[in-house]
Amino acid sequence: MADWFRQKSWSKVDEEYFFTKLGRARKDGRAQYLKIQAIELIETKNEKLLDVAESLIHKLFSEYPDDKFNRPGALVGLGNIYQLRNDNDRAIECYKEAIDFEIIYPQVRTQAYIYFSELVIKQEKVNLYDTVENILMDKIPGTLFPIEKYKGYSILSIINNYNHNIEKAAKFETLAEQNASKETSGLRYHKYLGIVKDRDSWLDKLVRKS
Template sequence: MTWYTKNTWTKEDEEEFYIRLKRSREYNRPQYLKTQAFALIETKKSKLLDVAESLINQLLKEYPNDIFNKSSALNFLGDIYQQRGDYHTALKHYRESINFENVNPNSPQTSSFLSYSELIIKTQQTDKYPNVENLLFDRMDSVILPVQKYKIASILSVIYQTNNNQELAQHYAEIAEKNATAETSGFRYHKDVGVVKQRLNWLDKLVKRK
C-alpha cells in the first residue's frame, strides 16, 4: 500500500499524504488526489466517503484544466452520492462526467454512462429512458467486457419491456444472459478480467419481468 492508496485516514495518514503530495511534481498531484479518493470510496465507510469527496473537490478546484482526471473525478463524486443514497446528486455528477467526455472525446472515458443508465433504471425514471437508450447505443461500440455488456443489454431489455416491444426485450435479455454467464473475457491474457462475478439481482428481476 502506497501513501496515496490508503484505506484509512488517521491524522498520521492525512499528514503523510499532504507532505508527500507537496513534494511531488505538480502535474502528478491530481492523479494522487484521485487515486487516494478512489481507495477511500472502495471502503464504503461514511466518514471516509466524506474525505474522498473533499479530495475530489480539491482536485477540481485546484486543477480545473486537468483534462486527464476531470471526468473520472466527476464519476467518483457520482459514486460517493450513490453510496449515500442521494440519487439525484449522483445522477447530476454522472451527467457532468458524460457531458465532459462528449466535449473532450480524447480524454479518458469512464463508466459514467453506465452508472447513470443503471441509476435511471433503478429509480424508474421512465421519462429518461429514451435518453438512456441513445446514450447506450452511442457508447456500445467501445464496450468490450462481459460485465459491461451484461449491464447494457439488461438495461435495454428493461427499456423495451416498458415500451411493450417484447421481441427486442427478449433479444437483449438473451444477450445479457450470455454475457452474465461468460466464463472468460475473451482476452488472451487475464481471461477472468471483466467477467460477471456478482449479478445485479434487482436488475435481473426487472429483465425477467414479462
C-alpha cells in the same frame, strides 16, 4: 505497505503524510493522486471517510481545473459518494456530467454510463429512459467487457419492455444472457478481465419481471 495515495484510513497522521507526499510529487501527477486517494476512501463506505473523499475531489476540481484526464473519474467518484448517501439525484447529475465530458474528450473513458443507466433504472426515472437507451446504444459496441454488455443489454431490455417493444426487449435479454455466460473476455492477455463473476440479482429480477 500501501502506496501513500492509497490509504484506507484518515487520521491526523494519515492526512499530514498524504499532503506532505503530495506536495513533493510532480505537479502534473497531483490531480491523479487526489483522485486515487479519494476512490480508496470511497471504497471503505465509511461515512466520515466519504466526507474526506469529497473534499479531496473538490480540491482536485478547484486546484487543477485544466486537468482533463482525471476529471471524469473524479466525477464518477463524487457520484458514488452521493449514491452511498442516497442522494441519487445528485449522483445521476455527476454521472451524466462525466458522460458529457467524455463526449468532448473521447480519449478518457470511465464506467459513468453504466452507473448512470443503472441508477436511472433503479430510481425509475422514466423521463430519462430515452437518454439511457441512446447512451447505451452508443457505448456498448465499443466495450470489450462482458460485464458491461450484460448490464447494458439488461437495461435495454427493461426499457424496451417498458415502451412495449417486446421483440427488441427479448433480443436484448438474449444478448444480456449470452454475455453473462461468457467464460472469457476475448482479450489475449487478460482472458478473465471483465467477465461476470456475480450477477446483479436486482437487474435479473427486473428483466424477468418486465
